[in-house]
Amino acid sequence: MTADVSVIIPTYNRSAMVLEAVESVLGQTHASFGLIVVDDGSTDGTFEELSRINEQRMRVVRIANGGPAAARNHGVAIANAPMIAFLDSDDLWMPQKLERQLAFMRAHHDCAISQTDEIWMRGGRRVNPGLRHRKRAGDIFVDSLRTCLISPSAMIMRIELFRSLGGFNEIMRAAEDYDLWLRILMNHPVGLLDEALVTRRAGHPGQLSATIPAIDRFRILALTKLLADERLVGERRFATAAVLREKCGIYAGGLTRRGEIARAKFYDNVREGALAWSERPDSELPRAIETMRAMLTNKAAQSVIPSKARNPVSSINA
Incomplete structure (x- = not known):
């Protein structure tokens, strides 16, 4: 039986954090999903740690290091559900995230992409995002030009939309999500489930924004x-x-x-x-x-x- 949503976690050298991310997906309530974890050529034993998990709903694949865009694209290429959701390997989901978001998408048949609100953590402490980062629904194209207003870990979209646009641009080792969201927002409004169902964790070693210069x-x-x-x-x-x-x-x-x-x-x-x-x-x-x-x-x-x-x-x- 095909799941309602394919969840894709790209990861690179985050053996401890990705296990927590995986646990937050496997703990989802009342949601039909398949989980694909794409190890982007880790060298810290991430693939071996993930391979020890015995879970029928989960598939672990390993690819040569190509960056998060390539890892996410690979995950979508082998996904078979009508919807896809991404989770960054340093973020976490609340147990009701998929259940609530799938219900939202079923209730809004014309909605091609939606997201939830988030809790922001930096260095283990909760922080409040600025007003410019506030999530909103509808046509947010112009607002998104200066500030990336869709978070990969908070969104869900119909797989046909992703594939019709060719996915993430693999040349882009950073800001690949900014690029894709703008291409989507040119023609599609975004839906918003105004509940904080994602914990976004920042301020840790190896965070992409701190390792890629001149984003x-x-x-x-x-x-x-x-x-x-x-x-x-x-x-x-x-x-x-x-x-x-x-x-x-x-x-x-x-x-x-x-x-x-x-x-x-x-x-x-x-x-x-x-x-x-x-x-x-x-x-x-x-x-x-x-x-x-x-x-x-x-x-x-x-x-x-x-x-x-x-x-x-x-x-x-x-």
């Missing part, structure tokens, strides 16, 4: 890709271009302070290009995207020849 470079790529989509129009397009300009300015400033002048000029040129892209994409936009992708995958040389201000793309010789 804004991934967000800049996500925003630039959005502007290449001609379906993005009106207020949403202007807002996307405005946030792109902000982030490029900040990131270029940081590169300049570190002496990476050529790259700083490239992002300054992208910042200028966003003025034109706020109206419509042009022939320079795909070149900018490919240059960013090359830099993120280390396929580009260090020297960058900046173009004139109106031509926002700098050439990088591979």
